[in-house]
Amino acid sequence: MKRFSLRRRLLLLLVGSLLLVWGAMLVAGYGKTREEIHELADARLQQGARTLLVLDLKRLGRLAQGGADREDEDGRRTDSDHDAQPLAFQVWDRTGQLLLASAGAPPAAHQRAEGFGIRSIGGRDWRSYDAYDRRHDYHVTVLEPLDVREHPVRELAGRMGQVLLWALPLLVLLMWISVWRALDPLRRLSGEIGARDADNLEPIRPQRIITETEALVAALNHLLSRLARSLDSERAFTADAAHELRTPLAAIKVQAEVALAAGDDTTRRHAIEQVIAGVNRTTHLAQQLLLLARLEHAAGGTRQAIDLGRLAADALARRAGDAAGKTIEVELAAEPECMMQGDPATLAILLDNLLDNAIKYGRAGGQILVTVGREPGALLLSVADDGEGVAEADRARLRDRFFRVEGQDVPGSGLGLSIVEKIAASHGGTLDIGGGLKGRGLGVTLRFGGSQGHPPSRG
16 A cells, blocks of 8 residues: 655645646746847837937037036036946948947948847847938937847846745745645544544544545544444344353253253163154254355356246256145246346355245245346346235344244245345345235245346347
């Protein structure tokens, strides 16, 4: 069984989700910041070009020499953008002749188209903006290196990453504390269950319950309830078995003492015969008890396709001698191909128990009818006799273990129908007890539900 920590898994999932979101935010933030900086830089290029177009060539010359960029139109020094990177520009006449260029301006070729562009000059990429002044009849090109724009983008992204990196340990600590506190009720629930005594099968009733564990607690309580019922049933079964075995064993002991004390062979022989009969009854009871115990814990046996009519015919053949001993006429009425999925061994035991009851409690010279047939969605198996029968008030108790109708002188264990019902239930069947033949006796009917009541397809 593979073990894992729910706390560790939750923490890893939360931290992983956090890193994923942060990564997406960094990528999106980097892209948005880059876009905004480029837009601002483009606006600066455009504004610089328009400003240059307002100046005459004399002022443009002074600006190109590096001094006029700090003076206004009256020759006074300005306070704007002392730390800003100066724009590189070129001024052309209308014939494409270069009139002047600022310091640091690259040797860009003249182009007549106005607007933004990207130029690769000397192995370096430049952003350019071209504007034409019809009043002064000259053309201005303003240029800026693209890598100058990328520097603040990378710097801003680095600062954002540092902030997130410093915040990560704190967030992980807070997540760990939150997960620990969130799972604390589960730890207390585990402690409460672990501290229970093995005999304590009372329902679990925690003071506080997590909504997500409510289904688990309900399932545990249902399991405890089933365990309690199972243990009660086992205790009752053990007590009843001990009681039922005590009676025949006491009778065997009495008959053995009679045999020892007998003064004549006839009395001794009769006592020994009673001992043998008592041993046979006790052996049969023990076998029935063992069979019932195995059925309680059976996994269902080997399932295969079975013709229920043929299985009933085999059971009748096995019990033909017992029926003939009481001159009972046994009849089988079976529809063809009544197929079902089941365990042939336990179904044979089911039929043997039904026939054993019918023969033992049927009248001498009477009749037993075994019927195998279909009804919509189910198979039917019925065993009916014309014996003395059972009062309707006692029929419901015939399913109980060790129950025997008062006044019966036929030996038995009172387990036959309990075994039949257990086998039928393991095959998805139900048991009904009613009247027998011609208004007499007892009839037991089994219904095996599902689609198994239909004959197999012949393709």
